[in-house]
Amino acid sequence: MPSTSSEEIPPAEPGALALPGRRAKGFLSWLDGFLSEELRRAPLEEFGRSRVLAGASLSLVLISGLITIAFILGGLSSYYVIAGVSAFAGYASALWSLRRVSSPRLPALLVSVFMAFTSMLTAFVANDTYLSAHAVMMLITSLTVYLLGPRLGLVTLVPMVLIVGVGHPFWRQRFGSEPPPLTHGYEWVMHVLAAICMFAGWAVGWLYSNAHATTHAALERDIKARKEAEAKLSELHRTLLDVSRQAGMSEVATGVLHNVGNAINSVNTSIGVVTDRLRGSRISKLVQATELLDQHAAELPAFLTTDPRGSMLPAYLGALSAQLVAERESLLTEMKALGESVEHIRSVVSMQQQHARYGGVVEQVTVPQLINDALRLSGGEFERLGIDVRREYAEVPPIEVDRHKLLQILLNLLSNARHALMDSTTPGKRLTIRVRPCAGGAQLRIEVEDNGVGIAPEYLTRMFSQGFTTKKTGHGFGLHISALAAQELHGRLSVVSAGPGQGATFTIELPLHGAQVSELMAPAS
Incomplete structure (x- = not known):
């Protein structure tokens, strides 16, 4: 008896289970015992396909076993008995291999090939054209496409379709003989086989519906969890x-x-x-x-x-x-x-x-004037600390920007530079602020350069990460929020440093609009 899976099976959609919920879960857990540990832990779609394959293989083992017994009791030709035993062995081997593989591809191929081969062989041996249109053909078609996929399923379906549509009728008309008389035993076998195949088709459909419902429920939980995570991230x-x-x-x-x-x-x-x-x-x-x-x-x-x-x-x-x-x-x-x-x-x-x-309002801002305002709003700390502040402003046009956000970035960068210079033992503390156009004139560049403590190479990629700080009393969100604010202004904030003790340069790049670019690129009169 195969071992049962310890994993909890997600509930299916209402109406998807024909059995009572507890019994259905018990049956599915028992059915999962035919699967390997890798298949039980596979993604939901592949896990559901493996479960359908196990159910189909088990159904085909029972069908081929019952048919073989019926062939023996009905006194049919030994060819039927050999075909039935071969089919039983093939389906049983597919079911057995499910406990030992990490992918359902090989067992699915075995099941599909044995179904097609057994059905075609039986149709040729029995010399009965109606076997080619038996109900088992629909089971082969649905299982092959679902288990192997449309492309690989053609490897099995195309030969079967050619034999059913062309090969078998041509062989009977050219080389076959009249079909044997329909005995009572043969009639009973065909009708029972059709009934079993119908039930097997229902079982396979139920397994597919359950697998689909499981995947759908898991996706809904995943979407809900993702939405909750996005809501938490947005709130943060x-x-x-x-x-x-x-x-x-x-x-x-x-x-x-x-x-x-x-x-x-x-x-x-x-x-x-x-x-x-x-x-x-x-x-x-x-x-x-x-x-x-x-x-x-x-x-x-x-x-x-x-x-x-x-x-x-x-x-x-x-x-x-x-x-x-x-x-x-x-x-x-x-x-x-x-x-x-x-x-x-x-x-x-x-x-x-x-x-x-003017917070949140886009307006024309003269960048050098805004920088001077930021320096004055810093409370004259640079002058009090004896820091030499150098202003290198190129001739640039006003830009359309949210004044409050840009001022917030500048204040954060000035505060960061002030701390870097205060913690440095380098004589001649210096802060240089540059304003100039980027190459090509499509952007405006603001550089805040200090000769303070500098930044270690391993910290450069983390400077704008949330919560990261190199200050003992830092909170780790000033530069992170400044980088986000720069993105909201359709620009970017970056930093370069030659290493500890070598200072650092923070750069704000902001876009210029068409008229501003034209003004910047116009030749001097």
Whole structure:
């Protein structure tokens, strides 16, 4: 008795099983015991074909055995008995080989060849033309095409069709004789054979329907699992975008607060200077001189000429006037600095509002100006750290792009370069930003180059992978989201580095539209 399969058989479609569900599963598990381990673990389509082949082989073994017994009991010619025994042995060998092969191709070929050979041989030996049109021929046709496929099935079907359609009738008319009289035993054998073949055809159809239902159910589960995975991936992508946007907002907010904080410090300094100078102002001395004149108003000429205090008053007022003028100029200078600080605060806030307002909107952007804005939004960190920032901007036309996404990429690259330079021990820290057209003029290239810590060769291919970071406190999504944003802008983000300690260059390539390319390629006047 063959061993049963331990694998769970997926449920079939409603109506596909003619037996009760539990009994059907039990029968299929028993039938799977005729298959090798490789066939039981094969893909669903090949597994279903192997199961049909096992069922068909088992049915043909039973049919050939019963027919052989009927031939013996009916007293038919030994040719029939030999043919029946040969067919039984052939189908049994095919069933036996299913336990030892990794592909159902060879057992299927054995079954198809034995079915065709036995049917044709019986038709010739029996000298009966109606055997060529027996019900078993339909079983041979359906099984051959299903088990071997349309192309390889022709190897069996074409010779059989030629023999049925041409060979057997021609042989009977030329060399055969009248068919033997129809005995009762022969009649019973033919009718029983037809009935068994009909039942076998139903069984094979049931196995095929079950295999199809199993494959369909597995595909539906696979599609459902794939959709769930895609939904999770989409949700993760949205989460990453939100986190990146929040990180970008935090980066911008940090820059804004830093700039505003510096400006507020200047405002506080100017206010302190103005307050101190107002407190130490000579205005009180002028008030004292005025009071002294008021006290001697009645005798003012005598007071100014004969009184020692009065005679010194004109010179004192002149010196006091000069001091008050100097105080006024100093106060005006501080008020000017105070106004510039307030204007700087307004400019920073206005610039941030401008960039935040147009998220998701494609507009014409002057790239050098946007880079300068990104540097200012970085909070002046490069200047504070003593990093030499070099700007190499070629003459390029404005591009149509989502300002917010490009600004987010630039801020991420500037932050990445700043960390690389801060972690480097190389003297003369330098950041170079280049803007120039690509070869051919169809794209615009932005390069952010630093002479910082550099990137190891084994990390270059992973720099834009989600979650990958070389920083101790890094989160691993800044460059990944920047690469995705570049793709959404129909561009690309790449990186090159000569190795650790050799710095790195990140490059953004963005497409130029037709009018922009024409403007770029036009000769200078």
